[in-house]
Amino acid sequence: MLYAILCYHDEAVVGGWSKDEDDAVMAKLAVVHGKLAEQGRLGPVARLLPTTAATTLRKDDPPVVLDGPFAETKEQLLGFYVVEAENLDGALEIAQDLGRANPGGAYEIRPIGVFHGVFKP
Amino acid sequence: MTDVAWIDAALTSARPQALGALLRYFRDLDTAEEAFQNACLRALRTWPQNGPPRDAAAWLIMVGRNTAIDDIRRGKRQQPLPDDDHAISDLDDAESELADRLDGSHYRDDILRLLFICCHPQLPATQQIALALRIVSGLTVKQIARAFLVSEAAMEQRITRAKAVIARNKVPFEAPGAPERSARLAAVAAMLYLVFNEGYSAGGDSADLRTPLCEEAIRLARLLLKLFPAEPEIMGLAALMLLQYARSAARFDESGAVILLEDQDRSLWNPTMIAEGLALIDKAMRHRRTGAYQIQAAIAALHARAATPGKTDWPQIDLLYGSLEILQPSPVVTLNRSVAVCKVRGPQAALDMIAPLAAKLANYFHFFGVQGAYLMQLGRGDEARESFNRAIALANTTAEADHIRKHIDRLVEESRTKLAAER
Numbered sequence: 433m434l435y436a437i438l439c440y441h442d443e444a445v446v447g448g449w450s451k452d453e454d455d456a457v458m459a460k461l462a463v464v465h466g467k468l469a470e471q472g473r474l475g476p477v478a479r480l481l482p483t484t485a486a487t488t489l490r491k492d493d494p495p496v497v498l499d500g501p502f503a504e505t506k507e508q509l510l511g512f513y514v515v516e517a518e519n520l521d522g523a524l525e526i527a528q529d530l531g532r533a534n535p536g537g538a539y540e541i542r543p544i545g546v547f548h549g550v551f552k553p
Numbered sequence: 554m555t556d557v558a559w560i561d562a563a564l565t566s567a568r569p570q571a572l573g574a575l576l577r578y579f580r581d582l583d584t585a586e587e588a589f590q591n592a593c594l595r596a597l598r599t600w601p602q603n604g605p606p607r608d609a610a611a612w613l614i615m616v617g618r619n620t621a622i623d624d625i626r627r628g629k630r631q632q633p634l635p636d637d638d639h640a641i642s643d644l645d646d647a648e649s650e651l652a653d654r655l656d657g658s659h660y661r662d663d664i665l666r667l668l669f670i671c672c673h674p675q676l677p678a679t680q681q682i683a684l685a686l687r688i689v690s691g692l693t694v695k696q697i698a699r700a701f702l703v704s705e706a707a708m709e710q711r712i713t714r715a716k717a718v719i720a721r722n723k724v725p726f727e728a729p730g731a732p733e734r735s736a737r738l739a740a741v742a743a744m745l746y747l748v749f750n751e752g753y754s755a756g757g758d759s760a761d762l763r764t765p766l767c768e769e770a771i772r773l774a775r776l777l778l779k780l781f782p783a784e785p786e787i788m789g790l791a792a793l794m795l796l797q798y799a800r801s802a803a804r805f806d807e808s809g810a811v812i813l814l815e816d817q818d819r820s821l822w823n824p825t826m827i828a829e830g831l832a833l834i835d836k837a838m839r840h841r842r843t844g845a846y847q848i849q850a851a852i853a854a855l856h857a858r859a860a861t862p863g864k865t866d867w868p869q870i871d872l873l874y875g876s877l878e879i880l881q882p883s884p885v886v887t888l889n890r891s892v893a894v895c896k897v898r899g900p901q902a903a904l905d906m907i908a909p910l911a912a913k914l915a916n917y918f919h920f921f922g923v924q925g926a927y928l929m930q931l932g933r934g935d936e937a938r939e940s941f942n943r944a945i946a947l948a949n950t951t952a953e954a955d956h957i958r959k960h961i962d963r964l965v966e967e968s969r970t971k972l973a974a975e976r
Contacts, residue, residue: 444566444779445559447772453558481825484778484791485832499836500782506608536559 434475434544434551435523437513437530441537443482446510460533468515468526475514475551483508507537514544514551556601563609564593568691569776571613573663575621580726582670582688582719584621592617661780662728665737668773670724672740680715682748682766687712690769700752700763738781742790742846745770745777749794755950760805767798778833788837789847795830796853799823811956815862827857848877867896884910888920891927900930918947922957934964 449457468474483501490496501508513530517523520541527539571592575585592613606612671685683701686692692700698708729737752766774791781787803817834850852873859865874890888907895903904927907920914920925940941961948954 442563442566444776445562447775448562448566451768453562481829481832482775484775484782484788485829485836487836497839499788 433517433519433523434547435515435517435526436540436542436544437515437523437527438509438540438542439511439513439537440505440507440540441510442506443508443510445536447482457534461530464529464533467529473516473526475516476549477511477513479511480509510537514547516551557597560597560600560605563605564596564613565691567610567613569664569667569689569773570610570660571617572688573667574610574614574660575617576667576724577659577663577726578618579621580724582716582724585617586688587624588617588621589613591620595620659728662734664776664780665729665734665741666725668741668744668777669737670719672744673719673722675718675722676715678747679751680711680718681744682751683708683711684715684719685744685748685773686766686769689773692765692769696765700766702759702762738777738784738787741777742774742787745773746790746794746846748773749798753797759950760801760809764801767794767801770794771798783840785837785840785842786844786846788833789844789850792830792833792837792850793846793853795826795833796850796857799826799830799857805952808955809952810959811952813956814856815865819860822857830854831857843876843880845877845881848873848880852877865896867893871897884913885917885919888914888917888923891923895927895930900927903927904931916947918944918949918953920944921947922953922960925957925960929960929964934968938964 465474465477486499486501488498488500488502490498513526515523515526517526523541523543527541531539568589572585572589575588576582579585579588595616596609596613600606667689668685671681671688673681676684679701683697686697686700687694694709694712695705697712698705701708703711725733749767749770752763752768752770755763771791771794774787774794778784778787778791799822800814800817802823803819803821804812806812830850831854834847834854837847838851852870855866855870855873871890871893874886874893877886878890887910891903891906894906904924907924907927910920921940921944925937925944928934928937928940938961941957941964944957945954945961948957
């Protein structure tokens with residue numbers, strides 16, 4: 433089964449990391465990514481640019497373009513993974529591995545209903 | 554990341570909001586800073602055991618306020634307690650409720666005010682920058698001194714003097730009206746760009762020491778954009794900084810000499826920063842409210858979008874500089890425009906364009922560097938060499954001087970080859 437792991441964190445805190453701190457987190461994550469990829473369980477991974485770069489299209493009639501993210505929240509959606517796991521326990525295990533490499537914030541584990549595109553095993 | 558590193562990042566990111574609210578409450582910068590400092594010390598003691606609070610800024614405001622009030626009550630400070638009228642009306646014991654209310658407009662004006670007091674017109678640019686880095690960013694005097702390449706004592710004195718100017722003048726505590734708010738925003742944007750340029754204009758030899766200034770300016774510009782998400786000029790400012798800073802790794806060679814934009818290895822440009830900068834300028838342009846930062850960012854964006862120097866849209870850059878000349882006339886803008894004109898209409902047209910600027914830019918390094926380059930292209934070697942020599946005499950950094958010397962070397966080389974051919 434495919435799961436989306438949505439990464440939430442306070443972007444002001446993440447944006448305050450120095451380059452060294454950021455690099456250190458990325459290096460630790462790369463180890464976890466490598467393990468998942470080897471097992472053929474890692475789908476698309478994305479790190480999103482800050483919410484200040486976001487634009488929202490409200491599908492009203494006529495559509496309205498708004499500056500900023502859809503939801504103003506204390507913690508922001510900063511990135512996501514698509515992973516393959518047997519069940520929720522498996523997905524949680526992956527999330528916990530990722531979380532040990534990148535503490536702080538929260539992961540929302542969300543089963544995927546329909547997936548178009550390439551899942552590279 | 555370790556606990557301490559996490560707490561440090563959380564305190565840094567909460568600082569502008571927390572200090573801004575404490576300043577609104579105590580109306581005195583020293584008291585507010587001390588209150589914030591005490592709250593941070595408390596955080597370092599209690600957060601590792603109790604875990605971080607849900608809202609770090611709200612926690613720091615509350616704890617900072619309470620410790621300062623205790624100090625005042627115990628007579629440790631001469632500062633009178635603020636009247637109830639002036640008190641932070643949205644401070645409550647319930648942290649969650651407080652956090653919700655703080656997300657509102659108060660918080661926006663608090664941070665803007667904190668930035669704005671650093672842009673006092675009586676403060677010279679260097680003092681504005683130093684003050685903002687000390688107060689808003691919370692860099693230590695040692696860090697700031699290092700970035701400015703001055704001694705710690707000199708920087709300490711500079712900041713103390715700047716603070717004295719602010720203390721003598723009334724800090725504007727009333728919530729600003731719309732025109733006042735937009736005036737403050739413009740002043741703060743200009744100050745942030747100063748911070749950025751202080752870091753960006755450093756030569757290759759000191760660039761590493763100064764990059765924190767660029768990073769801090771970008772962080773504060775993003776913060777400002779979060780507070781004013783629909784302001785195209787703030788988008789433009791953030792885009793401009795990101796697009797310029799993205800080129801950092803390609804700007805100097807190993808010896809620290811300047812590498813011109815068209816000679817830079819574009820694979821060294823930071824693609825993530827460029828993506829963010831382009832996203833922001835695209836957003837800004839949709840508002841159809843032009844401004845100087847947006848135009849400069851649009852020019853930087855055209856460079857960033859060109860895969861090779863040959864693919865640069867020089868006619869469009871020429872037009873954009875034309876708009877900038879109207880909006881913000883300055884000899885330096887015209888000088889920059891001439892570079893695009895040289896590409897579009899040739900070196901003679903560019904030389905004609907800058908001829909009237911000679912008197913105004915008589916002490917400006919870049920004027921003579923650019924003039925020499927046009928003369929060289931026109932084959933007027935002796936005049937070119939004269940311009941380059943004047944440029945070297947006016948160079949601000951050794952990197953600048955070295956870059957010009959390379960031009961002269963090329964001229965010498967060319968004339969030698971020519972002489973040899975004639976023989």
